Amino acid sequence: MSSRDVVLGRVRRALAAEPRDTGRNEPPVVRDYRRVHGSRTAAQTVELLAENLADYRAVVHRSDPAGLPALIARLLADRGARSVVVPRGLPASWLEAALAASSGLTRIEDRAALTPAELDAVDSVVTGCAVAIAETGTLVLDAGPDQGRRRITLVPDHHVCVVRVPDQVVGSVPQALPRLAPDRPLTWISGPSATSDIELDRVEGVHGPRTLEVILLSASGQSG
Amino acid sequence: MSGTYLGMPAFPRAADVSTRDTRLRANLTHATHTIRDKRAAAVAELDDWAQLRAAGAAVKDRVLRRLDHYLEQLEAAVTAAGGQVHWAADAEEANRIVTALVRETGEREVVKVKSMATQEIGLNQALEDAGIRAYETDLAELIVQLGDDLPSHILVPAIHRNRAEIRDIFRREMGRWGRPAPEGLSDSPAELAEAARLHLREKFLSAKVGISGANFMVAETGTLVVVESEGNGRMCLTLPETLISVVGIEKVVPTWQDLEIFLQLLPRSSTAERMNPYTSTWTGTTDGDGPRNFHLVLLDNGRTDTLADTVGRQALRCIRCSACLNVCPVYERAGGHAYGSPYPGPIGAILTPQLRGMQGPLEESLPYASSLCGACYEVCPVAIDIPEVLVHLRERVVEGGPVTRGGTRTVVKPARGHAAERAAMRAAAWTFDHPGVLRRGMRLAARTRRLHPRRLPGPGRAWSRTRALPAVPAESFRDWWRRTRGESPSGPTGERGAGE
Ligand code: SF4
Numbered sequence: 001m002s003s004r005d006v007v008l009g010r011v012r013r014a015l016a017a018e019p020r021d022t023g024r025n026e027p028p029v030v031r032d033y034r035r036v037h038g039s040r041t042a043a044q045t046v047e048l049l050a051e052n053l054a055d056y057r058a059v060v061h062r063s064d065p066a067g068l069p070a071l072i073a074r075l076l077a078d079r080g081a082r083s084v085v086v087p088r089g090l091p092a093s094w095l096e097a098a099l100a101a102s103s104g105l106t107r108i109e110d111r112a113a114l115t116p117a118e119l120d121a122v123d124s125v126v127t128g129c130a131v132a133i134a135e136t137g138t139l140v141l142d143a144g145p146d147q148g149r150r151r152i153t154l155v156p157d158h159h160v161c162v163v164r165v166p167d168q169v170v171g172s173v174p175q176a177l178p179r180l181a182p183d184r185p186l187t188w189i190s191g192p193s194a195t196s197d198i199e200l201d202r203v204e205g206v207h208g209p210r211t212l213e214v215i216l217l218s219a220s221g222q223s224g
Numbered sequence: 225m226s227g228t229y230l231g232m233p234a235f236p237r238a239a240d241v242s243t244r245d246t247r248l249r250a251n252l253t254h255a256t257h258t259i260r261d262k263r264a265a266a267v268a269e270l271d272d273w274a275q276l277r278a279a280g281a282a283v284k285d286r287v288l289r290r291l292d293h294y295l296e297q298l299e300a301a302v303t304a305a306g307g308q309v310h311w312a313a314d315a316e317e318a319n320r321i322v323t324a325l326v327r328e329t330g331e332r333e334v335v336k337v338k339s340m341a342t343q344e345i346g347l348n349q350a351l352e353d354a355g356i357r358a359y360e361t362d363l364a365e366l367i368v369q370l371g372d373d374l375p376s377h378i379l380v381p382a383i384h385r386n387r388a389e390i391r392d393i394f395r396r397e398m399g400r401w402g403r404p405a406p407e408g409l410s411d412s413p414a415e416l417a418e419a420a421r422l423h424l425r426e427k428f429l430s431a432k433v434g435i436s437g438a439n440f441m442v443a444e445t446g447t448l449v450v451v452e453s454e455g456n457g458r459m460c461l462t463l464p465e466t467l468i469s470v471v472g473i474e475k476v477v478p479t480w481q482d483l484e485i486f487l488q489l490l491p492r493s494s495t496a497e498r499m500n501p502y503t504s505t506w507t508g509t510t511d512g513d514g515p516r517n518f519h520l521v522l523l524d525n526g527r528t529d530t531l532a533d534t535v536g537r538q539a540l541r542c543i544r545c546s547a548c549l550n551v552c553p554v555y556e557r558a559g560g561h562a563y564g565s566p567y568p569g570p571i572g573a574i575l576t577p578q579l580r581g582m583q584g585p586l587e588e589s590l591p592y593a594s595s596l597c598g599a600c601y602e603v604c605p606v607a608i609d610i611p612e613v614l615v616h617l618r619e620r621v622v623e624g625g626p627v628t629r630g631g632t633r634t635v636v637k638p639a640r641g642h643a644a645e646r647a648a649m650r651a652a653a654w655t656f657d658h659p660g661v662l663r664r665g666m667r668l669a670a671r672t673r674r675l676h677p678r679r680l681p682g683p684g685r686a687w688s689r690t691r692a693l694p695a696v697p698a699e700s701f702r703d704w705w706r707r708t709r710g711e712s713p714s715g716p717t718g719e720r721g722a723g724e
Contacts (some may be wrong), residue, residue: 003310007312007524008296010532015289030280032272034271047443115432150461181447184507184510194453197382198416206453207456
């Protein structure tokens with residue numbers, strides 16, 4: 001008998017007293033918890049996202065399409081970044097200013113041949129995101145064309161993530177899940193990497209990026 | 225400490241040692257109080273916590289009642305997504321499967337994400353016996369591993385170590401495992417974390433095999449979920465070519481939607497955060513992104529025996545948040561090592577004897593490692609009535625009764641010899657020798673009762689059911705002792721001397 005049969009057999013014996021047609025007789029799970037906590041306008045939801053991101057020590061910036069390239073260029077320059085890895089589907093215009101001839105910045109496109117050691121030598125990464133959750137201050141990446149493979153937002157020490165507001169922002173975890181495809185690899189990010197393992201003192205950036213910068217990009221947002 | 229829980233003394237004796245360790249107790253008290261105050265604030269942000277908690281319990285109960293169905297569904301979904309599913313009836317089999325899978329890759333080193341399941345089966349030791357080195361990559365687990373020590377808390381396994389000890393361990397041991405600690409390493413947490421980052425990065429970048437557990441497995445989609453903070457989990461889950469996940473069969477949830485419950489309950493209960501820094505989900509394998517080979521090892525190891533006990537079964541709802549440890553007056557005094565398993569605190573007191581069976585003095589004494597104050601039930605995000613299960617297990621120890629071992633139903637006699645009674649007496653003596661623990665527990669009980677006036681405390685329910693008595697009020701350890709022993713507790717009231 002295979003171990004599969006052994007384990008499933010034990011499960012069935014353990015449950016021998018349970019009704020088997022549970023589809024019909026099983027009491028449904030009562031889901032009377034909230035879909036979202038509190039009622040907010042779209043703008044207030046974005047505001048809450050900004051607050052919660054900052055509370056978990058992400059650095060929050062605001063911009064509009066016209067100001068975005070300059071802002072990204074400034075963030076990379078402030079870090080002294082010499083190289084930046086980007087997903088294939090990142091809009092080309094976002095990095096135009098940063099890659100201007102004088103900057104000395106090298107753009108590296110995410111591709112399967114990129115080894116972990118090569119990634120380790122890269123300073124920064126710029127991506128979009130799939131969904132952002134206001135109540136928890138969470139960015140969700142789903143490996144879409146403007147986000148790339150999971151590893152590129154993990155190995156470099158500086159992550160700049162652009163969130164289109166208000167379209168990509170939801171209020172709560174229950175509102176986020178239906179917008180995400182389970183068959184894609186997902187990474188939920190809430191603030192930079194952190195540990196509290198040493199006497200519960202919080203330290204940022206153990207293994208993942210030490211600095212997470214989030215740009216809230218609105219059609220007509222003030223830049224900053 | 226030698227990296228194994230086997231041969232641990234029974235709880236009261238181990239606890240007696242740790243309660244005299246003032247450094248350990250100071251570390252623990254600081255930690256548990258800090259986390260539990262933060263947790264209360266994080267929970268208070270959600271005004272539907274009670275509904276989330278009830279839904280979490282209901283989903284887990286539903287899974288347990290149809291576990292065979294959901295496991296088969298999960299297996300089909302993982303397989304369809306390109307993963308390979310293996311079944312392990314016990315620890316030995318799980319270790320054998322993982323060892324063989326690592327051997328197939330030709331690698332002699334693996335990187336590991338913190339995982340209770342792999343600690344439970346003693347995987348690191350099994351791999352070492354097979355000539356394979358397993359590197360723990362969670363900072364706390366790294367501290368424990370380098371210190372040749374054992375974890376003492378579910379969430380912060382090295383909570384019993386302070387910063388100076390950690391610096392000493394890093395200075396002394398890192399070089400034996402890889403990149404040595406930087407010259408002149410101080411004991412500032414930031415420097416220590418940086419040393420760990422440098423030490424582990426070379427492992428992450430070269431690792432070909434990663435080993436993990438999972439917090440949840442979604443039956444309908446075949447998705448696995450790992451929740452973490454540091455990014456070491458993401459490293460192990462995405463950089464290696466082969467990923468092996470060892471997961472207890474109780475970790476399955478039916479639907480993708482169910483994650484909306486647990487991804488709210490777990491972070492707030494555990495680290496007291498709105499959301500932990502990183503959550504990774506994966507479904508089988510994805511072309512060009514992450515491991516090319518994915519193996520899921522489904523672990524029984526006593527879980528089906530636990531499932532067979534309709535009272536004790538609820539322990540399988542546990543999502544390992546560790547909230548119950550942080551409110552437990554006995555854990556705070558005794559420390560995690562006294563529980564003799566990777567599962568310390570109140571959940572350990574009910575899970576370990578059920579997973580292993582009441583096979584020795586430790587397992588028989590664990591149901592007594594509690595003041596039955598009920599604080600663990602109050603904080604548990606999936607509403608496990610730990611006091612109810614404790615009383616139920618005490619009854620098994622003292623009176624015997626039907627149990628399932630290795631899938632076979634049998635009836636245990638009341639306490640092999642007088643072992644159980646001795647265990648109970650030692651536990652009682654220990655508790656009464658530490659009046660602070662008892663008083664504290666009673667105070668907590670009184671407080672929570674005021675907050676929840678309609679709750680019939682678990683032990684009362686259990687006893688009224690098994691004894692056909694009307695519901696009784698909350699039963700303290702003292703009352704339980706008096707009733708079952710028919711006498712007043714007595715004994716020395718001061719702390720025991722070191723020579724005892
Ligand atoms: S028993 Fe409840 S409180 Fe304790 S670790 Fe498990 S889920 Fe958390």
